[in-house]
Amino acid sequence: MSHHIVQADNLHYTYPDGTLGLDNINFKIHHGESVALVGSNGAGKSTLLLHLIGCLTPTRGDIRIGDYPLNKKNLKSIRRSVGMVFQDPDDQLFMPTVFDDVAFGPINLGLPEAEIEKRVTAALETVGVPHLIKRSPQKLSGGEKRSVAIATVLATTPDILIMDEPSSNLDPASRRRLIHLLKTFTHTKIIATHDLDMALEICGRTIVLNNGKIVADGQTIQLFQDVKLLEMSGLEKPLTMQGCPVCSKEHPPVIAR
Amino acid sequence: MHMADALISPAVGGTMWAVSAGLIGHCSKKVKNEMDDQKIPLMGVMGAFIFAAQMINFTIPVTGSSGHLGGGMILSILLGPHIAFLTMASVLTVQALFFADGGLLALGCNIFNLGFFPCFIAYPLIYKRIAGKNPTRKNILTGALIAAIAGLQMGAFAVVMETVLSGVSELPFRTFLLLMQPIHLAIGTVEGLTTAAVVFFIWRARPEILNAAASSAPIGGISIRSVLTGIAVATLITGGTLSWFASSNPDGLEWAMFKTAGVEELETSHNLHLSLSEVQKKTAFLPDYGFQSDGSELLLNEKENSEEYGGTAATTEAKKHEASSWPSIDSGTSVSGLIGGLLTLTLAVAIGFILRYKKSNV
Amino acid sequence: MANLQNNLFDIFYMDTLASGETWLHRLDPRAKVLTTLIFVGTVVSCGKYEISMLIPFTLYPVAIVALANLPVLYIIKKMTLLMPFAFFIGIFNPIMDRAVILKIDLTDIFVWMDSIGLNNLMGLIDIIGLKGIVGTIDVSGGWISFFSIMMRFCLTVGAALILICTTGFDSVCMALQKFGVPSPFIAQLMFLYRYMFVLIDEASRMVRARALRTFDTGHMKLDLFAPMIGQLLLRTLDRAQRIHLAMCCRGFDGHIHMVRKMDLGMSEILFTIGWFFAFVIFRMYNIPIGLGKFLSEIL
Ligand SMILES: Nc1ncnc2c1ncn2[C@@H]1O[C@H](COP(=O)(O)OP(=O)(O)OP(=O)(O)O)[C@@H](O)[C@H]1O
Ligand SMILES: [Mg+2]
Numbered sequence: 024m025s026h027h028i029v030q031a032d033n034l035h036y037t038y039p040d041g042t043l044g045l046d047n048i049n050f051k052i053h054h055g056e057s058v059a060l061v062g063s064n065g066a067g068k069s070t071l072l073l074h075l076i077g078c079l080t081p082t083r084g085d086i087r088i089g090d091y092p093l094n095k096k097n098l099k100s101i102r103r104s105v106g107m108v109f110q111d112p113d114d115q116l117f118m119p120t121v122f123d124d125v126a127f128g129p130i131n132l133g134l135p136e137a138e139i140e141k142r143v144t145a146a147l148e149t150v151g152v153p154h155l156i157k158r159s160p161q162k163l164s165g166g167e168k169r170s171v172a173i174a175t176v177l178a179t180t181p182d183i184l185i186m187d188e189p190s191s192n193l194d195p196a197s198r199r200r201l202i203h204l205l206k207t208f209t210h211t212k213i214i215a216t217h218d219l220d221m222a223l224e225i226c227g228r229t230i231v232l233n234n235g236k237i238v239a240d241g242q243t244i245q246l247f248q249d250v251k252l253l254e255m256s257g258l259e260k261p262l263t264m265q266g267c268p269v270c271s272k273e274h275p276p277v278i279a280r
Numbered sequence: 281m282h283m284a285d286a287l288i289s290p291a292v293g294g295t296m297w298a299v300s301a302g303l304i305g306h307c308s309k310k311v312k313n314e315m316d317d318q319k320i321p322l323m324g325v326m327g328a329f330i331f332a333a334q335m336i337n338f339t340i341p342v343t344g345s346s347g348h349l350g351g352g353m354i355l356s357i358l359l360g361p362h363i364a365f366l367t368m369a370s371v372l373t374v375q376a377l378f379f380a381d382g383g384l385l386a387l388g389c390n391i392f393n394l395g396f397f398p399c400f401i402a403y404p405l406i407y408k409r410i411a412g413k414n415p416t417r418k419n420i421l422t423g424a425l426i427a428a429i430a431g432l433q434m435g436a437f438a439v440v441m442e443t444v445l446s447g448v449s450e451l452p453f454r455t456f457l458l459l460m461q462p463i464h465l466a467i468g469t470v471e472g473l474t475t476a477a478v479v480f481f482i483w484r485a486r487p488e489i490l491n492a493a494a495s496s497a498p499i500g501g502i503s504i505r506s507v508l509t510g511i512a513v514a515t516l517i518t519g520g521t522l523s524w525f526a527s528s529n530p531d532g533l534e535w536a537m538f539k540t541a542g543v544e545e546l547e548t549s550h551n552l553h554l555s556l557s558e559v560q561k562k563t564a565f566l567p568d569y570g571f572q573s574d575g576s577e578l579l580l581n582e583k584e585n586s587e588e589y590g591g592t593a594a595t596t597e598a599k600k601h602e603a604s605s606w607p608s609i610d611s612g613t614s615v616s617g618l619i620g621g622l623l624t625l626t627l628a629v630a631i632g633f634i635l636r637y638k639k640s641n642v
Numbered sequence: 643m644a645n646l647q648n649n650l651f652d653i654f655y656m657d658t659l660a661s662g663e664t665w666l667h668r669l670d671p672r673a674k675v676l677t678t679l680i681f682v683g684t685v686v687s688c689g690k691y692e693i694s695m696l697i698p699f700t701l702y703p704v705a706i707v708a709l710a711n712l713p714v715l716y717i718i719k720k721m722t723l724l725m726p727f728a729f730f731i732g733i734f735n736p737i738m739d740r741a742v743i744l745k746i747d748l749t750d751i752f753v754w755m756d757s758i759g760l761n762n763l764m765g766l767i768d769i770i771g772l773k774g775i776v777g778t779i780d781v782s783g784g785w786i787s788f789f790s791i792m793m794r795f796c797l798t799v800g801a802a803l804i805l806i807c808t809t810g811f812d813s814v815c816m817a818l819q820k821f822g823v824p825s826p827f828i829a830q831l832m833f834l835y836r837y838m839f840v841l842i843d844e845a846s847r848m849v850r851a852r853a854l855r856t857f858d859t860g861h862m863k864l865d866l867f868a869p870m871i872g873q874l875l876l877r878t879l880d881r882a883q884r885i886h887l888a889m890c891c892r893g894f895d896g897h898i899h900m901v902r903k904m905d906l907g908m909s910e911i912l913f914t915i916g917w918f919f920a921f922v923i924f925r926m927y928n929i930p931i932g933l934g935k936f937l938s939e940i941l
Contacts, residue, residue, distance in 0.1 A: 039488070076887075076891050078887040078890065099893070102890070102891055102892075102893060106891065106892075107888075107891045109884065109887075109888050113881075114881060114884040114885050114888050115888045117321065117833065117837075117885050117888070118832070118900075119811075119812030119815075119832055119835070119836060120812065123812075123900055123902075126900075127889075127892055127894075127898075128893055130899045130900070130901060131892060131893030131894060131895065131899070132893055136901055139901060140901075157661070159657065160836065161654075161836065161839035162657070175892065176891075176892075179892060179893070284731070284795065285686060285795065285799070286732070286795035286798060287728070287731055287732075288686065289686065289687075290683055290687045293686065294683075304823075304824065304827055305824055307826075308824030308825070312825075317886070317894065317896035318882075318883070320826070320833070320886075320896070320898070321833055321882050321885040321886045321889065322879070322882040322883075322886070323830055323833070324829065324832070324833020324834050324836070324837060325878055325881055325882040325885065327830060327833070327834035327837075327838075328833070328834050328836075328837035328838040328842075329841055329874065329875060329878040331834070331838050331842065332838070332841035332842045332845040332874065333871050333874060333875075335649065335842065335845060335846075336845055336848075336849055336862075336867070336870065336871065336874075337862065338863060338864055338866070339862055339863065349871055358875075366826065366827055366830050367830065369827070369830075370827065370830045370831045370834045371834065373831060374811075374831070374834060374835060376802065377802060377805070377806050377811065378652070378653050378656060378806060378811075379649070379724075381724075383682070383798045383799060383802060384682050384801070384802050385682050385683065385686055385798065443731070448690050448790075448791060449732065449734060449735060449791070450737075450738035450784060450787065451731065451734045451738065452738065474868070474871070477864060477867070477868030477871075478868050478871050478872050478875065480868070481868050481869055481871075481872030482872055482876070485872065485876060486876065486879075489879065619934045619937065619938075620694065620929070620930035620931050620932065620933035620935070620937065621693070621697045621930040621934070623930070624698050624929055624930045625697050627701075628697075628700045628701040628704050628705075629704055631701060631704065631705060631708075632704035632705060632708040633708070634708075635708035636708040636709075636711070
């Protein structure tokens with residue numbers, strides 16, 4: 024299915040106040056690929072993701088999602104196939120109850136009521152929080168909010184899943200659950216994160232951003248061994264790849280293929 | 281200051297409800313037609329902002345008391361009058377429901393007092409004239425200060441009018457006015473200063489926000505004439521309906537009047553300053569919805585009656601006479617009222633206990 | 643600051659109460675909203691010197707509190723906290739309106755008690771020599787209307803609190819929408835309610851951060867207050883933008899649609915109509931006086 028590719032050509036973006044957001048971004052992501060987007064704070068990860076869902080329009084350059092260029096005309100149909108989980112779940116959960124929130128997307132797709140309910144329960148079950156269905160978002164913990172936020176996106180059954188720092192604010196168990204969950208998805212995934220260990224486990228490919236530019240694009244395991252590159256982009260080797268603090272031997276990490 | 285349910289009559293409350301509902305409808309339509317959908321979350325979140333901001337206090341120099349940001353003026357400056365009005369209305373609704381600030385019937389009054397004046401009068405006619413085109417530090421300060429004070433003075437005046445017209449409170453118009461206006465001069469000054477300070481901060485940090493607001497908010501969305509007409513129509517309708525209700529139900533209005541009229545002789549002996557005509561004004565105007573005719577005629581009859589008896593000071597007889605014609609104030613009635621009241625209250629509480637007991641046993 | 647958090651907890655608590663599972667909680671919100679409005683309307687329409695007529699109305703809050711398992715003390719506490727305002731306005735009534743409109747003859751009470759066989763109290767009073775003192779109590783119109791104001795206050799405020807505690811804010815909003823309140827205003831209310839929590843949290847974090855670094859007892863000057871509020875405002879504006887993006891990503895087209903199962907069944911109709919008639923009867927007939935008269939006649 025070639026229509027799940029995500030492609031950026033010569034992308035430039037400057038914020039209205041003059042801050043450089045993106046500078047000459049080029050990449051092509053194929054169907055089913057999992058790509059980690061890493062880089063220091065302010066490197067431009069969020070900015071790039073917002074371009075992929077058409078929330079920001081590039082100053083220069085093109086984006087193609089599937090077979091179509093991203094423009095005003097087919098924005099709507101593209102947003103149906105791309106789901107984005109935002110950095111702050113409070114921004115994403117704006118409805119009075121979890122049910123309303125997860126149902127928001129399916130309702131806008133114009134689905135019949137029975138189908139909406141089915142999707143809501145299915146999405147909540149996938150992320151493991153079906154019991155929260157009647158709660159209001161303001162009464163959820165950070166991790167629960169995150170799970171529900173992911174469910175809101177899954178309920179619209181996107182082909183491409185875009186996530187901005189999905190593992191922030193999660194306790195180790197929830198993080199582990201999230202990693203398992205993401206591994207089971209066959210979607211095309213683009214994940215911006217500072218959690219390099221997670222990137223190592225889930226994403227076979229990594230794009231490193233620095234000051235709005237792509238400084239490296241390749242196999243995760245290889246890039247993460249390049250200490251110089253990591254240091255230059257404000258990162259450091261994932262813990263699982265560092266020597267064991269007790270026996271100072273390197274254990275082979277779990278990695279994604 | 282918030283109006284409270286306990287202080288207003290249904291006629292005043294209903295009228296102001298109708299007026300505020302009309303304004304909300306008008307603004308909603310305007311907002312629906314004109315704005316981009318980006319404003320929908322924006323206005324909601326701004327309401328939440330007002331809520332949160334009002335909970336941060338600063339210390340007013342010299343006095344040592346504390347002040348906080350007001351609502352209507354800053355919202356108008358940032359969002360334009362229509363959205364600002366809707367946002368203010370929503371803030372007041374939440375306050376009425378959760379903090380019982382004001383109450384449900386008084387909500388109409390509160391929305392009008394705290395929303396209409398700053399958003400549709402003080403902002404377009406004062407602030408925008410002074411600082412709209414040329415927002416310098418001085419203009420922002422003078423504009424916000426004068427507009428906030430004016431808005432609150434009008435609001436305070438409306439509170440006084442609504443209270444006096446309702447007639448539930450005995451505060452005389454002038455005393456109340458003399459109490460309210462200076463207090464609100466102080467409150468208005470604080471609101472003006474805080475508003476100016478925050479607007480100035482925004483103007484320096486992100487001038488484009490103010491420019492966008494100033495250009496997207498056309499003046500004159502609401503003409504004062506149409507609002508006045510609205511108030512008049514609403515008054516007629518609610519007044520008409522309610523007085524119809526009242527007249528089909530003898531006790532509400534006449535009873536209160538006869539009670540007062542019936543004790544004319546006691547009154548004259550105790551405090552002379554309360555003449556019957558004053559009593560009539562106070563009790564007959566609005567609170568009991570009998571504006572004229574039959575009500576006042578009856579009152580006159582009753583006055584004659586009580587004068588007949590009043591001279592002889594044969595109070596018991598007079599009372600008996602009245603008691604026979606009106607279920608009023610003789611002590612037999614008051615005693616049975618007292619006892620009956622206690623009994624009813626006990627009964628109500630008992631029903632509550634039974635209901636709960638039954639529930640917990642089911 | 644403490645105030646800020648308390649308010650939040652308070653709302654949280656009311657929200658929790660609203661998610662109860664009683665029959666009343668499950669009742670269609672429209673029935674409850676309508677009944678509350680009728681209740682407030684009839685209570686407020688009672689004449690300004692009415693006290694006895696207001697008493698039967700207490701049945702409504704009492705019954706709802708009992709049926710919905712609401713914590714009585716909490717409701718009473720909330721009402722008392724709000725009392726001062728009505729008190730300060732109402733207290734002018736006794737000062738301004740001194741005309742005596744009610745005389746309670748205490749001897750009458752004793753006579754009445756005697757008549758129902760309560761062991762010759764009159765004689766007792768004669769013996770102690772209280773006769774002169776226990777005369778009549780003159781009650782001025784001002785005091786009566788003052789108590790009337792306080793009673794109305796308790797009833798109307800109580801009704802609003804009870805509505806929220808049994809229904810929850812979002813259901814009240816849905817009911818209002820069904821009653822024809824324009825959808826932009828409904829969306830406005832729902833967003834306000836949802837983000838109130840987020841922003842109060844954000845505000846209190848800012849206040850705390852400031853307090854931890856100023857080391858004094860928390861006097862906030864205007865020149866510090868303005869940037870703080872300004873900062874909060876800027877963050878709010880950014881947040882609004884992000885929310886809008888999140889909405890657009892899920893197909894937002896300018897309208898917020900919701901599926902909510904609401905049906906007006908038999909119980910809703912009975913509830914509303916039942917209370918409606920009760921309120922009308924309370925309003926038309928002074929039940930306490932009638933009851934008292936009836937009692938003194940049969941005894
Ligand atoms: N709304 C905005 N207006 C102006 N500049 C912005 C805006 N949003 C972000 N920027 C700037 O754009 C650059 C990229 O920001 P972006 O949010 O994409 O970083 P990021 O990689 O997601 O960082 P983080 O890891 O902290 O989330 C930063 O320099 C930031 O200051
Ligand atoms: Mg980011």
